[in-house]
Amino acid sequence: MRSVLAATVVLVQLGVVYAQCPGSVTASVCGLSKASYPDWMGRLPNDRLISDLSIPATHDSLAIVGGSLTQCQENYGQSADTLTAQLKAGIRGFDIRLRIAEGNKFTIHHGPTYQNANFDDVLTKLRSFLEANPTETVLIRAKRECRNEFLSCNDAPGDFESIFRSYVSAYPTVFWAPAVNGRADIPRLGDVRGKAVLMVLHGNSGGPYGAFGLHHFAGWTDGSTTYVQDDYNVANTGAIATKRDKVRRFLDVTSAGDKSKIYVNFGSGSSILAHPFTIANGAAPSTTGVNPFLLGYMREGPEVHAPVVRTGVMMLDFPGADLITQIINTNQV
Structure with missing residues (x-):
C-alpha cells in the first residue's frame, strides 16, 4: 500500500x-495514457497483410470494475471511454465480451460483472476514432x-446471432463488410483502413x-489452437513463470512463422490465487510478471536470442x- 501511495504522490507532483x-x-x-499513437498505421504500406503486423491489444478490453479478480485494464472511464483511451495509446486489437440484455441489446460484461458500457458505446467510440483516423484499422474478437x-x-x-446482425446494420460504416457477411480471407491493410x-x-x-x-x-x-496461445489458467503466483514461458515460446513461433497467418498471443491469466494484475505485473519479491518479462x-539483442520481428496480436492485461511502444516499433516499414 505504501508503494502505491508513494507512486500516486509522485504522479500528482508531476502533474500527471x-x-x-x-x-x-x-x-x-x-500508465497507458503516456503512450500516444493515434495514427501509427499510417506509415505502413497498403499492400501489407494484417497478419504481418505487430499489434498491441487488450484482453477483456473493457473489464475495468468488479475487484482485483475481474479488473483486467486501467479504468479510463465508463461508457467505453476506456476504449477511446486505448485507441489513442495505439491499441489496435480488442476483446469484447457481450451479454444479451433486455430489448435485444448487448451489454459489456466480465463474468457476472457489468462493465458500465453497452455495445452501442463500443461501436460509437470505434466509429468516431476511425473517422478521425482513417489510416487505422482495429481487430475485434x-x-x-x-x-x-x-x-x-x-x-x-434473445437470439445472439440475430442481435449481432442488427448492430452491424445499425453501424454500417464501422465493420469491414466481408467479415460480417460470412467468413473472409485475411485482408491487406489498404483494404481495411478506417474499418x-x-x-x-x-x-x-x-x-x-x-x-x-x-x-x-x-x-x-476455447483456449489455445495452432494460431492462438490462450492458456489462461494460472493456478497461483508460482505458475506465473510457466505462463511467461508459454507467451515467450509462442512469440518465438510467431516471429519466425508464416506471415500470411495471424497469431494471437494472450499474456493474460487468472485464478482465485493469482489475479490479472499480479500475473501482468509480478509478485514480490522475485516473481517477474508477464509484461515486464515481455x-x-x-x-x-541477437547475441541473446533471435530478434523478435513480428508479435502478431498481443492480448495483454494492463x-x-x-510495452505498447515496443510492439508498435517491431513493425518494419
Whole structure:
C-alpha cells in the first residue's frame, strides 16, 4: 500500500493523474495514457497483410470494475471511454465480451460483472476514432460472455446471432463488410483502413459462430489452437513463470512463422490465487510478471536470442506505455 501511495504522490507532483490501476505504474504495466499513437498505421504500406503486423491489444478490453479478480485494464472511464483511451495509446486489437440484455441489446460484461458500457458505446467510440483516423484499422474478437450458470452472467431471452446482425446494420460504416457477411480471407491493410475487422465471433462455450469472422479462425475454440496461445489458467503466483514461458515460446513461433497467418498471443491469466494484475505485473519479491518479462525479452539483442520481428496480436492485461511502444516499433516499414 505504501508503494502505491508513494507512486500516486509522485504522479500528482508531476502533474500527471493516471486512471485507476491496482498497483504502481511502470514501463510495462499501467500508465497507458503516456503512450500516444493515434495514427501509427499510417506509415505502413497498403499492400501489407494484417497478419504481418505487430499489434498491441487488450484482453477483456473493457473489464475495468468488479475487484482485483475481474479488473483486467486501467479504468479510463465508463461508457467505453476506456476504449477511446486505448485507441489513442495505439491499441489496435480488442476483446469484447457481450451479454444479451433486455430489448435485444448487448451489454459489456466480465463474468457476472457489468462493465458500465453497452455495445452501442463500443461501436460509437470505434466509429468516431476511425473517422478521425482513417489510416487505422482495429481487430475485434467478440464473445458471448454469459454461460447462464453459477459465477457467470445470465442472458435475457434473445437470439445472439440475430442481435449481432442488427448492430452491424445499425453501424454500417464501422465493420469491414466481408467479415460480417460470412467468413473472409485475411485482408491487406489498404483494404481495411478506417474499418474494424471481426476476427471471430465466439459463442459462450468457445466455438465460433460460422457466419462471421475470418476463415483463418474457424478452428479457434476455447483456449489455445495452432494460431492462438490462450492458456489462461494460472493456478497461483508460482505458475506465473510457466505462463511467461508459454507467451515467450509462442512469440518465438510467431516471429519466425508464416506471415500470411495471424497469431494471437494472450499474456493474460487468472485464478482465485493469482489475479490479472499480479500475473501482468509480478509478485514480490522475485516473481517477474508477464509484461515486464515481455518488454525485456523484446529488447534483448541477437547475441541473446533471435530478434523478435513480428508479435502478431498481443492480448495483454494492463499494458504500459513502453510495452505498447515496443510492439508498435517491431513493425518494419
